Amino acid sequence: MLTRRDLLKSAAATGALAATSGLAMPALAQGAPIKLGYVSPQTGPLAAFAEADKFIIDGFMAATKAASLNYEVVVKDSQSNPNRAAEVAKELIVSDEVNLVLVASTPETTNPVATTCEAEEVPCISTAAPWQPWFIGQQANPGDPASWKPFNSAFHFFWGLEDVIAVYTNMWGQLETNKKVGGLFPNDGDGNAWGDKAVGFPPVLEKLGYSLNDPGRYQNLTDDFSAQINAFKSDGSDVITGVMIPPDFTTFWNQAQQQGFKPKVASIGKAILFPQAVEALGKNGHNLSCEVWWSANHPFKSSLTGQSAGELAEGFTKATGRPWTQPIGFVHALFEVAVDVMKRADPTDSEAVIAAIAASNIETIVGKVAWDGANLPPFAGRNVAKTPLVGGQWRLKDGGGYDLVIVDNQTAPNIPTGGKMEAIG
Numbered sequence: 001m002l003t004r005r006d007l008l009k010s011a012a013a014t015g016a017l018a019a020t021s022g023l024a025m026p027a028l029a030q031g032a033p034i035k036l037g038y039v040s041p042q043t044g045p046l047a048a049f050a051e052a053d054k055f056i057i058d059g060f061m062a063a064t065k066a067a068s069l070n071y072e073v074v075v076k077d078s079q080s081n082p083n084r085a086a087e088v089a090k091e092l093i094v095s096d097e098v099n100l101v102l103v104a105s106t107p108e109t110t111n112p113v114a115t116t117c118e119a120e121e122v123p124c125i126s127t128a129a130p131w132q133p134w135f136i137g138q139q140a141n142p143g144d145p146a147s148w149k150p151f152n153s154a155f156h157f158f159w160g161l162e163d164v165i166a167v168y169t170n171m172w173g174q175l176e177t178n179k180k181v182g183g184l185f186p187n188d189g190d191g192n193a194w195g196d197k198a199v200g201f202p203p204v205l206e207k208l209g210y211s212l213n214d215p216g217r218y219q220n221l222t223d224d225f226s227a228q229i230n231a232f233k234s235d236g237s238d239v240i241t242g243v244m245i246p247p248d249f250t251t252f253w254n255q256a257q258q259q260g261f262k263p264k265v266a267s268i269g270k271a272i273l274f275p276q277a278v279e280a281l282g283k284n285g286h287n288l289s290c291e292v293w294w295s296a297n298h299p300f301k302s303s304l305t306g307q308s309a310g311e312l313a314e315g316f317t318k319a320t321g322r323p324w325t326q327p328i329g330f331v332h333a334l335f336e337v338a339v340d341v342m343k344r345a346d347p348t349d350s351e352a353v354i355a356a357i358a359a360s361n362i363e364t365i366v367g368k369v370a371w372d373g374a375n376l377p378p379f380a381g382r383n384v385a386k387t388p389l390v391g392g393q394w395r396l397k398d399g400g401g402y403d404l405v406i407v408d409n410q411t412a413p414n415i416p417t418g419g420k421m422e423a424i425g
Helices: 004-020 053-066 082-094 107-120 131-138 161-172 189-194 201-207 226-235 246-258 275-279 309-320 327-343 350-358
Strands: 034-040 071-077 100-104 124-127 154-158 180-184 211-213 239-244 265-270 289-292 361-364 367-370 384-386 390-396 402-408
Touching: 034 053, 034 082, 034 107, 034 327, 053 071, 053 309, 053 327, 071 082, 082 100, 082 107, 100 107, 100 327, 107 124, 107 131, 107 154, 107 189, 124 327, 131 154, 131 189, 131 384, 154 327, 161 201, 161 265, 161 289, 161 390, 161 402, 180 226, 189 239, 189 265, 201 211, 211 226, 226 246, 239 246, 246 265, 246 275, 275 402, 289 402, 309 327, 327 350, 327 361
Parallel strands: 034 071, 034 100, 100 124, 124 154, 154 384, 180 211, 180 239, 239 265, 265 289
Antiparallel strands: 289 390, 361 367, 390 402
């Protein structure tokens, strides 16, 4: 079966032949826009990740127009469904004929899109998923490291499990606990990676003297966490951690309060990244902690607009009336990287675009993005670029609502802290 690249090569050959007879066929028709495809979970249980998409894309279109750059963005909703994500990726490639696919937010979205692009040999850049579930989750045999292979056309930038584990344990180390940890790991790409006995939390926690009580994988959208709560109560867990979708953590935390389980620390990935998810808990969200990928206080600026992180966050709040959220920075950075790549490659030549992505070295609103293999194992170095990570706590404000305060920056000292870790109760 012909891939998109095969068809483009054929078209290029036809163009070269026509050129010899004086009928030149330019690779990108005069006046035609560079077409970017973008996939994210705009509806469904992961929709909070895409809350700022329209704001970012509107800003991108305004900025490129002001710079006399001709871009079109074709947006697709994964509906928080991996099968749907793969379907819309194929639509972008076959029907919309985009020059580059961009995708954000959790392995359930990034992985099927990246896998589809890889099969079609179409360049793809993804973000907002830890690199291990992204890279390992797409391997033919995820359980056999010896068989893992680099990708040709799929590239990813974000942090990894090693970073979030370091951030969480650094935060916990600021408090006196019994070092008993309860784990909440769902049966999905993130949960299976975070709870993995080889690359996830278990080996690192054991090395640091923590004991992990992992009751096993649960299904997303579970409505009863009594079994997990009873296991953690019986063990006397002072610390709770895991990676949950927002509605599941709301269910778990409300049931924990009702059943009298009140740990000193709850550091939860994914679920409490968003102000609205914490606000839904009322006063019970105070001092919950999470990883912080990006904030209004991060010391970076956009290569596209020159805005600081604070200015971008303020712009979102002014435009929407809502508090900033962490994905804002990374979705913006996706489009920054796309523009930088297209300045260095023929948009219609997939191989040239792929080479330009691999050679990227750009300072963005989330920090440096470069596929240079830095701080990565050799097998992932070609396809993954790392970004910094710190830890934060949600603090209830006197007038209502919450602030996300950075409380640990040992992993990225250039990002300023705003306070110290505090126990929940």
